[in-house]
Amino acid sequence: xxxxxxxxxxxxxxxxxxxxxxxxxxxxxxxxxxxxxxxxxxxxxxxxxxxxxxxxxxxxxxxxxxxxxxxxxxxxxxxxxxxxxxxxxxxxxxxxxxxxxxxxxxxxxxxxxxxxxxxxxxxxxxxxxxxxxxxxxxxxxxxxxxxxxxxxxxxxxxxxxxxxxxxxxxxxxxxxxxxxxxxxxxxxxxxxxxxxxxxxxxxxxxxxxxxxxxxxxxxxxxxxxxxxxxxxxxxxxxxxxxxxxxxxxxxxxxxxxxxxxxxxxxxxxxxxxxxxxxxxxxxxxxxxxxxxxxxxxxxxxxxxxxxxxxxxxxxxxxxxxxxxxxxxxxxxx
Numbered sequence: 557x558x559x560x561x562x563x564x565x566x567x568x569x570x571x572x573x574x575x576x577x578x579x580x581x582x583x584x585x586x587x588x589x590x591x592x593x594x595x596x597x598x599x600x601x602x603x604x605x606x607x608x609x610x611x612x613x614x615x616x617x618x619x620x621x622x623x624x625x626x627x628x629x630x631x632x633x634x635x636x637x638x639x640x641x642x643x644x645x646x647x648x649x650x651x652x653x654x655x656x657x658x659x660x661x662x663x664x665x666x667x668x669x670x671x672x673x674x675x676x677x678x679x680x681x682x683x684x685x686x687x688x689x690x691x692x693x694x695x696x697x698x699x700x701x702x703x704x705x706x707x708x709x710x711x712x713x714x715x716x717x718x719x720x721x722x723x724x725x726x727x728x729x730x731x732x733x734x735x736x737x738x739x740x741x742x743x744x745x746x747x748x749x750x751x752x753x754x755x756x757x758x759x760x761x762x763x764x765x766x767x768x769x770x771x772x773x774x775x776x777x778x779x780x781x782x783x784x785x786x787x788x789x790x791x792x793x794x795x796x797x798x799x800x801x802x803x804x805x806x807x808x809x810x811x812x813x814x815x816x817x818x819x820x821x822x823x824x825x826x827x828x829x830x831x832x833x834x835x836x837x838x839x840x841x842x843x844x845x846x847x848x849x850x851x852x853x854x855x856x857x858x859x860x861x862x863x864x865x866x867x868x869x870x871x872x873x874x875x876x877x878x879x880x881x882x883x884x885x886x887x888x889x
Contacts, residue, residue, distance in 0.1 A: 557683065558834035560676040564844040569712040575670035577707035577816065578679060578833065581624055581663050581824050583700065584692035590664050591621045593685035598678070616678065617669025624663040663702060670709065670816075679833050686826055693831075694740045694823040701746045702824035704833065706817075706840055713792055713815030716769040720760065721853065722817060725846035726787045727757045728856050732879040733821060733839060734786075740823050749786045749820055753779050761861060763854045773797045781805040788818035819843075842887045856883055 568574050585593075591602045591610035600614035602621075610621040666682070694702040712718045726733075730751070743749060756779035759765060767775060773793045777800070783790050794800045794813035801811055819840050825831030846853055863875060 557680040558832040558838075560673075560679075560834045561838050561841050563673050563708060563841055564848045565711050566673060567711075568709060569715075573672045573674050574709045574711065576673055576676060576709065576837075577670050578668045578676075579665055579703075579705040579707070580686075580826065580833070581665045581702035581704070582686065582691040582693055582826050583663055583702070584696065584827075585664070585689050587621065587623060587664065589689050590666060590686075590691075593689055593691075594619045594621060594666060594682060597681040597685045616671055616675065619669065620665075620667040622665050622667075624665040663700070670707075673708075676837065677834075683826065683833055691826045693826040693828060694743065695825070696827055698742060701740070701743045701748065703743065703748070703820055704822040704824045704836055706819040706837060707791075707814070708819070708840065708844075709816050710792060713795060714769075716767060716772045716796075719769075719772065719789065719792060720765065720767065721847040721850070722843065723787065723789060724760050724765075724857065725843045725853060726819075727752060727761055728853070728860055729843055729846065729879065729883075730757075730786065731876050732884065733843075735876050736839060736880075737822050737836075739821070743823065747784050750782070750784050752785060756780065758861065761857045763857050769793075769796045773800055777803060777805055781807070781809075783809050783811055783818075786819070786821040788820055791816055791818050842884065845887045846883075852886065 563574055563576070566573060582590075587608065587610065591612055594610075594612040594614075595602050598612070598614035598616060598619070600612055602610050602612045605611050608623045612619040612621065666686075668679070671679070692700070694700050710718055710722070734751075739749070756775070759775065759779075773796070776789055776793060780789075788811075790801070790806075790809060790811045791814045794811060795815050800806075801809065801813070822836040822839075846856065
């Protein structure tokens with residue numbers, strides 16, 4: 557299997573190896589089989605927290621194995637005696653669907669604990685165990701909008717310049733990443749990874765954009781009142797700005813504040829020959845390498861801002877090919 561390249565930088569501002577959480581969605585097996593895959597990969601003990609979720613305790617930390625359905629994962633085993641008849645009725649209907657269809661149709665998700673980046677290679681064992689149990693990924697069905705998410709700890713989550721550099725680098729590479737990832741049609745049609753508005757992208761890409769954390773949060777929420785972006789910054793902004801998630805523009809978005817970026821773009825290709833979590837991680841590391849090179853990022857930004865002044869110009873093959881030929885090799889080298 558492919559090796560995991562180190563993030564850039566490897567360590568956070570405290571000198572500790574940065575941690576990365578990973579979420580992988582799939583289908584094709586029961587919840588019990590998915591929990592068994594985690595236990596086979598890492599050892600430890602599996603416990604059933606409630607009807608539709610297992611936790612597997614390992615030396616890396618606790619893995620969550622769930623049906624990827626908020627109605628299910630937020631309900632305790634057996635339901636609540638205080639739940640309204642309507643809630644009980646809805647939960648009963650969903651439970652019936654689970655009993656009838658299980659993992660053959662409903663998406664499953666394995667969420668890892670925050671893993672030290674120098675131990676990410678151990679995820680190859682999980683990938684192998686899921687494949688051995690015939691996990692099905694994004695392209696196994698036209699209905700599957702399955703994804704692979706990375707939650708890399710920011711090197712300095714309290715520094716708005718660190719956040720802006722990473723977002724700027726992502727926006728500069730976004731069109732190339734979208735093509736390189738070969739995003740599935742169903743996922744393109746669903747709202748989960750809607751692109752950043754071009755007006756906001758150009759605001760952030762401009763090298764003169766250097767907001768404090770309050771303005772960064774204000775600008776972000778004004779243009780992106782949603783978690784449905786390929787790089788979701790709401791977790792790290794909420795970590796820095798108390799009360800951010802209470803703003804009416806966000807309309808109760810379900811986000812957990814944490815000092816991480818939330819990269820949501822890749823498909824889940826767990827059943828595809830040649831696909832690997834490590835290769836998808838490697839594309840994210842290119843974003844971090846660009847963010848870490850201020851001079852290169854500024855040159856790239858000025859070229860982007862001087863390119864054709866229409867959105868069509870950025871979406872066309874000419875720009876993507878230019879990035880692939882001129883900029884990606886610099887980051888890979």
